[in-house]
Amino acid sequence: MIYSNDYKIGIEDIGINSEATNKALLAIMQDVSALHSASIGYGVLEIETKKRAWMLLDWKMKVIKRPKYNYEIKAETWSRKVERLYAYRDFQLKDKDGNIIAIGTSRWIFVDTDRRRPVRLTADIVDLYESETDKSVFPEEIKDIEYEEDYIFKKEYYIQRRDIDINEHMHNLSYLDMAYEILPDDIYKNKIFDNVRIVYKKEIVYGENIECYYSQHNDKYIITAKSKDKINAVIELY
Incomplete structure (x- = not known):
């Protein structure tokens, strides 16, 4: 259907x-x-x-x-x-x-x-x-993002009320807002990302201070969000 x-x-x-x-x-x-x-x-x-x-x-x-x-x-x-x-x-x-x-x-x-x-x-x-099992928009299956252990810089992001959804944790789309806040100014201002990947690992709640690690791999820009040494999400833009 x-x-x-x-x-x-x-x-x-x-x-x-x-x-x-x-x-x-x-x-x-x-x-x-x-x-x-x-x-x-x-x-x-x-x-x-x-x-x-x-x-x-x-x-x-x-x-x-x-x-x-x-x-x-x-x-x-x-x-x-x-x-x-x-x-x-x-x-x-x-x-x-x-x-x-x-x-x-x-x-x-x-x-x-x-x-x-x-x-x-x-x-x-x-x-x-009524699944459409023969209709797929991508030739390959969705999979985890390979993020870099070596990062260029780290920046904190404080979770505010505007980031929270009806389930009282960070809204799915607020992760993209967070990623854009972490990007360096020249990348944010001069790049248009037609490919977006977000992998959600662990929920984030109001008031948390998230450590965001920025890295680049070829033409991909990767933000890894962590709290208490646990990965919350990985966002990949390219």
């Missing part, structure tokens, strides 16, 4: 050259995935009663043609496959002529919100999503 919804690039979604930011495009992908789940009874409004929620583990996005302000976008998403505890979801963003302008893939777990633990994806839940 391919689920779709229409969007328009607003003033809050644009950056340089009046083009949509990576955060705006990821937000569209995140929103359409939530709407898909809501359409089959496992959306945000059902979390309180069903005590179940989807938790994101990995993002991968590639921008093919960056949309500008006021562009109309059609977002498509589908469940691609389920493996044991993991569910994989893909995305396509299309312009009004049907051209694909961005693609994405992601990996999720289903969580018991009371126990804060993953739960097994049973057939009755999996069947509701």
Whole structure:
């Protein structure tokens, strides 16, 4: 089952050259995935009663043609496959002529919100999503980022209220905000990153002081977020 919804690039979604930011495009992908789940009874409004929620583990996005302000976008998403505890979801963003302008893939777990633990994806839940097992936007499977142990510099990032989501930990998209704050000025101002990877390892909560380690590998810019010597996330931009 391919689920779709229409969007328009607003003033809050644009950056340089009046083009949509990576955060705006990821937000569209995140929103359409939530709407898909809501359409089959496992959306945000059902979390309180069903005590179940989807938790994101990995993002991968590639921008093919960056949309500008006021562009109309059609977002498509589908469940691609389920493996044991993991569910994989893909995305396509299309312009009004049907051209694909961005693609994405992601990996999720289903969580018991009371126990804060993953739960097994049973057939009755999996069947509701009607997975498109032969439709993949990337030729290769999503995998961990190889981060550098040797870093160029370290910088602290303090988690504020604006970073927190409805589950009371750092919002998925706030990790991208954090990464951009860590980038050196010349990289931030002069690079446009059409490829984004975020791997979530350990949740971050309000008030934490996160140590962010910046490194470069070929043309990839990597930010590794740590707290108490544990890796919270790795963000890769290129």
